[in-house]
Amino acid sequence: MAFDSFSAFLAMEGHGPYVWTCYAVFVVLVAGMMIWSARRNRAVIEGCKRRFEQQQGTSGQDVRQKASATFTRVEVSQD
């Protein structure tokens, strides 16, 4: 051990604020980036899943809806 006590470890003979600020910013930014990226990855997967399930849910009409030139006959009274 390079230090005699934990408080000496924190104080770092006066250089504590400099050293610990650097380590804190490093951990916050790197861990933050890792967590954020993982969450975004999850969100994209969930988004895709939801869309695919929606498409499957209406799969009966799915083929018809895909065709762009499908006209649905609408009954309009002529009087």
Added chain:
Amino acid sequence: MWQFFHKLGSPKWFYGIATRFMPWLLVAGLMLLLAGLVWGLAFAPKDYLQGNSYRIIFIHVPTAFLAQSMYIMMAAAGVVTLVWRMKLADVFVKAVAPVGLVFTFLSLFTGAVWGKPTWGTWWIWDARLTSMLILLFLYGGAIALDRAINDEKSAARAVAVLVLVGVVNIPIIKYSVEWWNTLHQPATLKLTEKPSMPTEMWVPLLLSILGLYLLFGWLACLRMKTEILVREQRTRWVKDMIMAGGR
């Protein structure tokens, strides 16, 4: 070798490979980085000139190395984009640029905080610091340029050109401490010589560098996977994979 390059053209292949490697990269990276940092913080002896503030080196050097490495990788990917039009190269650049930005910022920030007790100043316009600041702007510029152009392929090409034009900065950063009279000290770790540092200091430094490289590998894989999903979401393989509960 050629087959590998050919496979790399398939985002689906890369997606599978990345998923397989990621857990190893994360665990090994965290273990090495933690080992290096704990050793450097608590067990390495203090510097006879700088005292304990030098312990910032275990963060400063890995982030600086990676910031430069990443840029070189992005430049290589830029060449692949321009010459071979490979999608995965575009994906790499887009995924990795923000990581490079953060690591460059960290290296500048930790350098500034280390500089205050060591040199008496947070900043000086010497060659090393100035060229690292330019690297920060290059990363920022690449990100901004990509966002500014709507068409994916045009954006990738424009960013590739920007990154390649900026790559001249990398040898400037590296040799700045030899070519100019800088406040920043010359290289301690060299490929061909013994480090001018005692073993108890350069071993934890090496562990931290390796650990951060592996963590970067994990992060790059993750971010590239996300980017691939976004680009390929309308394809059959993505649909099949996600509906099968894939990650």
